[in-house]
Amino acid sequence: MQINTHTRHIAKLALLPAIALLLLLSWITTLAFADQANPVYQAEIRYIDRSKGESNQAIPVTQPAPGNGYTQPQQANSPFLWRIEHPGNHNGARSNYIFGTIHIDDEKVMAVPDSVRQRLIVADTLMLELELNANGSVDVLRKMLFTDGRNLMQVIGEEEFSEVSAALIKTGNDLPDDVMTFLKPWAAMLMLVKPENNSGTFLDKKLAELARGSGIRVLGLETANEQLSVFDDIAIDDQVILLQSAMDSLAEKDQAYRQLLDAYLSGDMEKLVSITDSQQPKDKRMADLINKKLIIERNHRMFERMQGQLQAGNTFIAVGALHLPGEQGLLNNLRQAGYRLIRIERNQ
Numbered sequence: 001m002q003i004n005t006h007t008r009h010i011a012k013l014a015l016l017p018a019i020a021l022l023l024l025l026s027w028i029t030t031l032a033f034a035d036q037a038n039p040v041y042q043a044e045i046r047y048i049d050r051s052k053g054e055s056n057q058a059i060p061v062t063q064p065a066p067g068n069g070y071t072q073p074q075q076a077n078s079p080f081l082w083r084i085e086h087p088g089n090h091n092g093a094r095s096n097y098i099f100g101t102i103h104i105d106d107e108k109v110m111a112v113p114d115s116v117r118q119r120l121i122v123a124d125t126l127m128l129e130l131e132l133n134a135n136g137s138v139d140v141l142r143k144m145l146f147t148d149g150r151n152l153m154q155v156i157g158e159e160e161f162s163e164v165s166a167a168l169i170k171t172g173n174d175l176p177d178d179v180m181t182f183l184k185p186w187a188a189m190l191m192l193v194k195p196e197n198n199s200g201t202f203l204d205k206k207l208a209e210l211a212r213g214s215g216i217r218v219l220g221l222e223t224a225n226e227q228l229s230v231f232d233d234i235a236i237d238d239q240v241i242l243l244q245s246a247m248d249s250l251a252e253k254d255q256a257y258r259q260l261l262d263a264y265l266s267g268d269m270e271k272l273v274s275i276t277d278s279q280q281p282k283d284k285r286m287a288d289l290i291n292k293k294l295i296i297e298r299n300h301r302m303f304e305r306m307q308g309q310l311q312a313g314n315t316f317i318a319v320g321a322l323h324l325p326g327e328q329g330l331l332n333n334l335r336q337a338g339y340r341l342i343r344i345e346r347n348q
Helices: 011-024 027-033 115-121 134-144 153-154 159-171 185-193 203-213 224-232 238-250 250-266 269-276 284-305 307-312 330-336
Strands: 082-084 096-100 124-131 215-222 317-318 338-343
Touching: 011 330, 082 317, 096 115, 096 185, 096 203, 115 159, 115 203, 124 224, 134 224, 153 159, 153 185, 153 238, 153 250, 159 185, 159 238, 185 224, 185 238, 185 250, 203 215, 215 224, 215 284, 224 284, 238 250, 238 284, 250 269, 284 307, 284 330, 307 317, 330 338
Parallel strands: 096 317, 124 215, 124 317
Antiparallel strands: 082 096, 082 338
16 A cells, blocks of 8 residues: 555544544444443433333432442533424424434543433433444444455555554454454544443443333434445545554544543533544545535435424434534524524533
8 A cells, every 4th residue: 555645645634533433423333343241330320111100200220339439420511402492383292302422431421411311311212323233233343344355455455454453453453353354444444543442332322221221212313334334435545545544643543532522521512613623634625525425414314314203392312413513514404494492501
C-alpha cells in the first residue's frame, strides 16, 4: 500500500470517525465482539412489571452496598433531550422525546439522568438507530469480513498488514487469525479508532435494556445492513486511505476522545459541534463523502421512519447526538415539519 502526498494531506481523517462515530456508529465493533457471557452492572435502572398490573411504580434493582468500593458516578449536565410536541395535537397524541446519545460505556455517560430515565420508562415505544439483538452481532461480524476471496493483506500489502495487526492487538483488539486476516479496511479502521470497552455495553444498549425491562416496545430506525453499508459502499481505495489515516492518528485518539466526552457531558451542543468541525479532514472530497453517507443520508432516512410513531405519540427516540444539530439535522427537520421542540434540563 503506497501512501502518496495526497493521502498524507488527509492524515487527520481518522479523527473524524474517532469523533463522529462515537456519536453515530461505533457501536458496531462493540456489538460484534462483546463478551455476552459477562453480566454488566446497570446502575440507575428501575423496572416496571406491567405484567402484574403495575404502572409507573419503581421496583428497585439491587445495588452494591455502600463502602464496597462503589461510588455513584456523576450525572451529565443538561442532557441532549428535547420534548417533541405534535403540531396542533389534533389527535390528542401525547408528547414524544428525542435524546442524543454517545455510543460508549463511560460511567458518567452510563449514569442515565433522571430526566431521561423518567420519560423513557413511561413511553409506549423506544426507537433506536438499530434494534439491538443477538442476531445483530452475527450480521455485523459477517459484514466486516471479506467473503469474496480477498483478504486484508492482499489489499494493503504484507508490511502494512503486519503493522495494522500489531496496532489492533495493542489497542485491545486481539482477534483470532481467521478474523484478523479477512477484516475489510473500514472495519479495521473502526476497531482502531474506537475507545476501549471492557463492559460489552454502551448507552444505547442500556436504554434498550431499561425499556424492555419496563415492558416498552423497542424499534430500530435502520437495519444493521443499512448502517454498515455507510462504509461498505465506499470504494476500496478510499477504505484503505481511511485505514492508513487511522494508523497515522493513533497517538491523537485519546485526546480526541476526551474532548468529545467532555463536550457531551457538558450538554453544550455548540461545543460538541465545534469539536467535530475542528477535526474535519482537509480533503474536501472525502469530507463531503463521509458527511453525506454518515450523517445527511441517514438523517433523512431516520426522519422519514419515525413519522408514524411521532403521530401515535408517547415515543422516546434515542440517536447519536451528532444526528441532532445543523440545517439537515433531526432537530431542524422536526421544526420544519411543524413540531415544537422544548429542551429538557437535567432536573426537570
